[in-house]
Amino acid sequence: MNININNLTKKYGKKKIFKNFSLEIEVGKVTALMGKSGFGKTTLIRILMGLEKYDEGKITGLENQKISTVFQEDRLCENLSAITNISIVCGKETSIREISAELEKIGLKESQNKPVKTLSGGMKRRVAIIRCIMAKSDIIIFDEPLKGLDETTKKNVIRYLKEKIRGKTVIIVTHDIEEARQLDSTIVNLEKFN
Numbered sequence: 001m002n003i004n005i006n007n008l009t010k011k012y013g014k015k016k017i018f019k020n021f022s023l024e025i026e027v028g029k030v031t032a033l034m035g036k037s038g039f040g041k042t043t044l045i046r047i048l049m050g051l052e053k054y055d056e057g058k059i060t061g062l063e064n065q066k067i068s069t070v071f072q073e074d075r076l077c078e079n080l081s082a083i084t085n086i087s088i089v090c091g092k093e094t095s096i097r098e099i100s101a102e103l104e105k106i107g108l109k110e111s112q113n114k115p116v117k118t119l120s121g122g123m124k125r126r127v128a129i130i131r132c133i134m135a136k137s138d139i140i141i142f143d144e145p146l147k148g149l150d151e152t153t154k155k156n157v158i159r160y161l162k163e164k165i166r167g168k169t170v171i172i173v174t175h176d177i178e179e180a181r182q183l184d185s186t187i188v189n190l191e192k193f194n
């Protein structure tokens with residue numbers, strides 16, 4: 001069942017962020033949410049994750065769905081290693097060897113046992129991305145996951161993601177249309193709804 005947002009209205013105080021906003025998000029596809037800063041992209045995904053209330057409208061298709069996320073911040077346990085950060089969300093059925101193999105695919109094998117606080121920003125970002133991918137969720141939500149990565153790393157991560165998210169329901173917030181295209185996204189420009 002697709003995710004259907006019907007006539008959503010969301011206000012912060014007197015400020016209306018969404019007014020009768022409707023959108024269908026296809027299951028098994030990548031949907032890229034775009035639009036100027038402040039247009040409500042993060043608010044919308046926080047609503048979908050159940051972290052933010054809305055004033056009016058109805059959202060269907062999220063019942064009993066497990067969502068995993070990369071927020072704008074990495075939200076890792078800084079004193080724990082990459083392996084431990086990921087194994088916490090994977091559960092016992094995923095072996096350390098499997099996690100290590102995924103880390104190796106995006107250049108993190110050497111650093112996998114170091115506390116993540118000793119890793120660079122770009123490395124932490126990749127750990128957060130793998131954690132999200134390996135969490136065995138029904139829906140993946142990314143809030144600007146590739147922001148701040150250098151071009152080479154970005155390319156590698158996109159290649160990795162394309163393989164991993166094939167056939168999955170993914171919602172990605174991005175300012176980069178090329179990134180959206182490379183991930184074969186259906187592009188939704190929130191500015192067009194106002």
Ligand SMILES: Nc1ncnc2c1ncn2[C@@H]1O[C@H](COP(=O)(O)OP(=O)(O)OP(=O)(O)O)[C@@H](O)[C@H]1O
Nearest residue numbers: 012013017035036037038039040041042043044173
């Ligand atoms: N908790 C809050 N209380 C009041 N206003 C808020 C709150 N969260 C967001 N806003 C406002 O809602 C609007 C939408 O914010 P949001 O973060 O969803 O935008 P965005 O499109 O994700 O922006 P960016 O691209 O910069 O991340 C902004 O004007 C913001 O200031």
